[in-house]
Ligand code: NA
């Protein structure tokens with residue numbers, strides 16, 4: 001092959017997102033007529049997750065996959081692209097965020113974030129919608145906010161965890177590999193990870209039996225894939241187009257896979273592992289959304305680019321939420337009716 | 346600073362002696378300064394454990410602060426370690442070589458491999474730090490989100506110090522090669538007392 | 549059998565590393581030079597960025613932060629003469645038994661393994677504790693080094709084990725099953741090490757002489773007083789440190805910091821505190837921490853160049869493309885893992901090689917749980933086998949007057965023990981599968 005694309009991902013090779021990346025690689029290879037050879041690496045194979053952006057920007061590898069909020073230490077705006085917490089407190093859902101990325105200003109702002117704000121030499125696409133991420137795993141069904149806020153909870157860092165702290169929950173952050181051992185030793189009482197599919201593999205169901213799917217801290221979650229800009233621009237235009245369209249196809253791949261893999265995982269968790277699913281109480285929505293808004297305001301004041309992207313997303317929420325809430329409501333009621341009538345077992 | 350007890354030999358030129366003294370002095374001073382960091386690191390972590398278990402009040406800063414200190418701690422101590430010959434060697438053949446051969450091999454490696462690669466490392470490490478400094482980068486994997494560039498600064502700093510100590514070691518090795526004797530007390534050749542005795546016997 | 553230029557470079561770098569070690573230049577730098585040289589040929593100046601990132605990853609790894617504290621604890625206790633007391637008293641207690649110090653080393657290592665799994669800290673503390681006692685009692689340096697090196701590596705096998713946590717999701721086996729599966733093999737290996745040491749010393753007491761009659765305690769009463777005064781507080785300290793990790797009260801790094809402070813207080817209580825000793829302990833800790841952690845960074849860097857060049861992947865692909873019966877394939881995979889263990893630590897061997905193997909393993913109908921443990925036990929040897937033999941280098945760093953060639957020779961004896969353990973697991977898979985099957989019900 002004339003070109004080699006090495007992609008360092010932030011996920012283990014057992015993850016379904018790794019599979020999406022492999023499919024992306026295969027697609028690029030085939031569509032390029034074999035001119036581009038793609039290799040996909042599991043987390044840590046060349047560098048660890050938090051070093052991926054530097055590695056791609058420097059060209060150690062020419063492709064990478066992670067979430068923009070991994071870079072919020074460099075600039076807090078990262079969070080807004082990958083996982084606008086609690087839908088920005090404005091109910092922005094996953095489908096609307098995705099449409100902002102591909103039809104609205106999302107893609108343009110994302111690349112402005114990387115190239116101008118962070119000074120990274122990469123081109124990026126929001127190509128892996130993996131949300132909504134579940135609230136998490138708990139030792140028991142909690143009846144009140146008071147009970148919830150007593151539990152030491154493993155949360156992703158950044159604005160999601162700041163919002164948890166704001167509502168009074170003691171949060172701990174640790175890498176995925178440490179969750180199960182930490183739980184078994186009682187260091188944490190509850191935890192979230194990624195999705196039913198990935199949670200199943202991590203063995204969380206062996207520690208806790210109460211699973212809350214509906215959560216807000218990463219209710220929208222889109223991973224991005226990026227490519228070293230210098231390398232990308234050295235490709236003939238035809239191959240650049242191949243990569244770009246392959247990214248778009250990865251979106252479809254991921255959406256389809258989310259439903260099939262997560263549904264199968266839930267079935268396995270419930271039937272074989274004895275896991276119970278619970279609906280998240282409404283008090284939590286009110287408290288957490290309010291907390292998030294407060295934290296977002298703090299960042300808007302500090303960082304002008306954060307403010308700019310937030311404004312663009314909020315406009316998009318104003319546009320899309322009134323429609324989406326009706327649509328989502330119809331699906332929710334339809335499904336619930338079917339479940340309660342026994343039409344679905 | 347006591348010199349080796351070889352009264353029979355002439356010893357290196359005063360300028361070289363002075364230079365080695367200065368370079369070694371810098372490594373030792375920086376190394377000793379950073380070695381003290383173990384005390385605050387220890388106190389911070391003990392404070393965290395006590396406050397978590399006896400007062401049910403975990404801090405969000407203790408772990409991060411200790412981690413930042415730890416990253417600086419061992420990197421800056423590395424030239425001190427090199428000066429005392431504690432970066433260990435594969436000694437099967439090395440131990441059988443004459444002092445001249447040891448000095449020659451080490452001189453070649455210091456001049457052609459050690460110094461050039463560390464100069465490039467310095468450039469890359471500096472850029473890595475400077476980018477982080479400009480962004481005022483913080484640790485995202487922590488709820489406290491402290492700034493991270495002080496820790497990244499330890500890379501160019503320690504590599505710079507490693508270059509200085511490398512120069513000193515080059516002079517020492519060169520002298521060993523030309524004169525067949527280790528002159529300096531803590532020579533770079535893996536040895537403390539036993540090795541020193543052997544040198545004296547050779548001289 | 550087509551091989552790219554980079555894949556060939558990867559394999560050649562291994563030869564280069566073996567040759568470069570002959571120069572006797574400090575190992576950490578040798579690994580850096582070879583990684584840079586071959587990496588530069590393969591991927592250009594980027595290789596320096598890779599090195600920079602690998603160093604930063606070690607600097608920002610909180611787990612490795614335990615190493616300076618365990619060293620500090622060791623140096624503080626050693627400079628006050630307390631460490632020596634400990635092993636000396638154990639020896640008095642077991643005075644007529646030849647090789648009793650090996651027993652003490654391996655038992656301590658096993659407890660350590662259950663508490664932390666940080667190989668570097670386990671080995672350094674064992675060296676501090678047992679080194680002086682072994683020298684005084686004319687124990688065999690080779691066997692002593694081997695026992696420490698092998699015992700220290702138990703940490704990555706006996707749960708909680710970071711390695712198994714990483715392997716679980718890769719293989720689709722719950723980590724809890726892997727933990728359960730590793731318990732008996734871990735204890736089995738520890739038992740084999742002990743059996744080997746004691747049996748050898750029984751027949752050849754010169755390797756671990758029993759305590760001379762005149763050095764033994766005068767009476768049982770005197771011994772008990774001795775133990776209570778000199779040893780019990782120390783055992784309580786070490787027990788509390790490791791226990792607090794086991795009980796989940798503290799992370800290994802926090803516990804090691806508390807242990808270091810505890811050691812300091814203990815020395816003060818014995819009235820043995822001296823400023824000079826504290827300063828000496830601080831300086832030695834800083835230098836030795838630098839040696840160990842920079843070596844970890846350098847070996848991680850070399851490993852990442854090796855994997856970035858793709859030589860290891862090429863080898864594994866050749867292997868899985870052969871059609872072999874299941875047992876033949878397992879043995880061949882283990883051979884490859886052992887071979888790769890010369891050049892790399894377990895991380896790239898798990899992350900890069902395991903995914904290539906897994907489809908074949910599944911297709912052959914091999915039990916993934918059993919395979920995971922076989923893989924893990926084989927990987928344990930990667931710490932012991934030169935040229936990248938970190939366990940041995942840590943020992944050399946702590947006890948610089950021990951010859952590296954002696955350390956290697958001792959370590960080969962325990963690699964042989966390891967082979968016995970692997971053979972047993974291959975022949976009797978229930979060693980692995982029994983405990984998970986009990987717990988699963
Ligand atoms: Na362990």
Ligand code: NA
Nearest residue numbers: 889930933936
């Ligand atoms: Na090895």
